[in-house]
Amino acid sequence: MSGDGKPEIIQPPNHVKDKVSVTSNGIDLDTLEKAEKLIADMQDSYLEWVNEDLRKLQDFENQLDAKTAPRKQVFNDIFSVAHDVKGQGGSFDYPLMTLIGNYLCRYIEHLGDVEPSDKHVEVVKVHISALRLVIAQRMSGEGGKMGANLIRGLEAAAAKTAVPKV
Amino acid sequence: MSGYNLERLNFLVVDDNKHMRALVKTILHALGSKNVHEAADGADAFKELRHFPADIIICDWNMSPLDGLDFVRLVRTGKDSPNPFVPIVMLTGHTEMHRVIEARDAGVHEFLAKPISAKGLYSRLRSIIEKPRPFIRAGLYFGPDRRRRQIDWKGAERRKAMQEAKKAAAEQAQDAGGLSQAEVEALLGG
Numbered sequence: 001m002s003g004d005g006k007p008e009i010i011q012p013p014n015h016v017k018d019k020v021s022v023t024s025n026g027i028d029l030d031t032l033e034k035a036e037k038l039i040a041d042m043q044d045s046y047l048e049w050v051n052e053d054l055r056k057l058q059d060f061e062n063q064l065d066a067k068t069a070p071r072k073q074v075f076n077d078i079f080s081v082a083h084d085v086k087g088q089g090g091s092f093d094y095p096l097m098t099l100i101g102n103y104l105c106r107y108i109e110h111l112g113d114v115e116p117s118d119k120h121v122e123v124v125k126v127h128i129s130a131l132r133l134v135i136a137q138r139m140s141g142e143g144g145k146m147g148a149n150l151i152r153g154l155e156a157a158a159a160k161t162a163v164p165k166v
Numbered sequence: 167m168s169g170y171n172l173e174r175l176n177f178l179v180v181d182d183n184k185h186m187r188a189l190v191k192t193i194l195h196a197l198g199s200k201n202v203h204e205a206a207d208g209a210d211a212f213k214e215l216r217h218f219p220a221d222i223i224i225c226d227w228n229m230s231p232l233d234g235l236d237f238v239r240l241v242r243t244g245k246d247s248p249n250p251f252v253p254i255v256m257l258t259g260h261t262e263m264h265r266v267i268e269a270r271d272a273g274v275h276e277f278l279a280k281p282i283s284a285k286g287l288y289s290r291l292r293s294i295i296e297k298p299r300p301f302i303r304a305g306l307y308f309g310p311d312r313r314r315r316q317i318d319w320k321g322a323e324r325r326k327a328m329q330e331a332k333k334a335a336a337e338q339a340q341d342a343g344g345l346s347q348a349e350v351e352a353l354l355g356g
Contacts, residue, residue, distance in 0.1 A: 007304035009311075012251035014298050015221050019174040026169030027197055027288065035196035035284030042192065049185040083228060084183050087259040090281030091189060098281055105259075 039091060043140075046092040050135055056081050057128045064121050071116040078124060079108045085131060093140045096147050100130050100154065107158050119161045126157050170295060176201045178220035180211040180237065181257070182229040186280075190224055190257070193284045197291075208237030215241070215248045222294060224287075227258035227269070234258070235272050242273040242308050250308070251301060253294045257282065273309025275299070 060078050063069050082104040089097025104127040111120060130150050133139070139147055177199055179190045187204050194202050203218050205211035207229040214220075223241070227234040238254055241247050256274040258265070269277055276290040299310040 007302050010301040010303065012298075012301050016175065016253060016295055017298060019221060020295050021171050021174075022168050023171040024168050025198075026171040028169040031169065031197065032285050032288060035193055035288075038192055038196050039189070039284060042189070045185075045188075080228070083259055084186075087183075087280030088185065088189070091283060092281075095281075102259075 040093065043092050046088065046094070047135065050085065050088065050094075050097065053081050053085050054128075054132055054135065057131070061125055061128060064125075071121065075108050075111070075116055075124065078128075079105055082108070082127075082131075094134065095141070096134045096139055096143045096150070097131060099151065100127060100134065103127060103154055103158065104131075107162075110162065117161075123157050123161050127154060130154055170292070172197055172199045172291070175199060175221045176203070176219055178203050178205065178211060178214060178218060178223045179225075180205045180208065180223065180229070180234070181226035182206050183226070186226065186257075189282070190287070193282070193287050196284060197288060208232030208234060208240065211237055212240055212244075215252075219249070220252055222291065223252055223254045224257055225254055227256060227260055227265075235269065238269070238272040238274055253310075255287075255290050255294070270312055271307065271309075273307075275310050 057078060060074050060081070063074050064071065082101045084101075086098050086101030086105060089095060089099075089101065104124065107123060107127065114120075116124075130153075133150065134143065134147075137146070142148075143150065172194075177194055179187050179194070179202060181187045181190070181204075184206075187206075191202050191204070203214055203220070205214045208225075209232040211223070211225065212232070225234045225237060229237075232240070234256060238256070241252060241254065242250050244250075253275040254273070255276040255278055256269045257278050257280060258269075259280045261279045266277055275294055278286055278290050301309060302311050
């Protein structure tokens with residue numbers, strides 16, 4: 001803030017502009033298409049990555065079954081992995097993974113401080129199973145009729161056990 | 167066809183997920199960047215900045231021990247910050263309105279919702295290249311001017327009313343899920 005209480009405006013040095021030039025081999029539509037194609041070609045890598053995440057989710061499910069850790073803590077761990085799944089799926093033409101990951105995050109988030117019940121655990125497990133199914137069946141894109149049914153089922157399960165808003 | 171050449175820019179990619187870092191690096195390399203460094207969290211990134219003069223930082227939100235937001239604040243206002251003015255793109259799955267406002271108020275230049283695409287990331291980089299913003303020091307805020315459009319407004323000052331409306335909308339939006347990238351842009355452009 002300047003001395004008279006008014007906001008101070010500063011023009012910072014523009015290193016970016018100094019280093020970026022327009023050249024004949026610069027970024028054009030063709031470059032962007034090639035970059036998108038490169039991401040699409042990473043789909044095999046993505047399937048490896050997401051399988052790692054699914055294994056982690058399986059471990060958390062096992063912890064819920066074995067009751068080796070407080071449910072709330074396990075739900076937080078599940079949230080963290082689901083958040084990664086949500087953030088990646090759409091980049092590799094698996095928008096259903098992003099959608100279901102988002103549903104799972106929102107479901108856990110909406111529980112807030114409520115101690116998860118058996119029903120909540122079941123709904124979380126259904127979401128994890130759905131994520132597994134999408135990858136096992138290679139349901140890329142919108143996933144067709146099967147994808148639509150899956151989403152409808154998850155929405156119904158989540159609605160049944162939703163924590164009422166105060 | 168000619169276009170921007172990013173070859174000389176130094177990028178720092180900060181994400182605790184190595185796969186996301188790999189994805190962002192792949193896109194940057196495909197766009198012609200040569201110098202891309204990585205860090206796994208905000209603390210690592212801050213250390214990296216001491217010897218790597220990043221021109222643009224692309225940073226995730228959810229990281230520990232130092233998350234993306236704390237990292238942005240540290241870069242902007244930390245006494246030993248190597249470059250308080252460096253442009254920062256916040257890359258995150260958190261697209262709820264109150265989160266976008268929080269990131270903007272921490273001092274990010276651009277906000278890109280995950281899942282990302284090459285075109286999406288490039289559009290944010292283009293914005294940094296084409297629309298450099300002055301920095302503002304006002305109260306507790308230090309960062310890029312949060313108003314992107316300069317309007318020669320001669321009417322009544324409605325900013326306060328707008329802030330109150332945004333606050334109310336943010337509270338309402340808490341339960342409504344995320345915003346689309348277009349909505350994020352509209353919000354940041356306000």
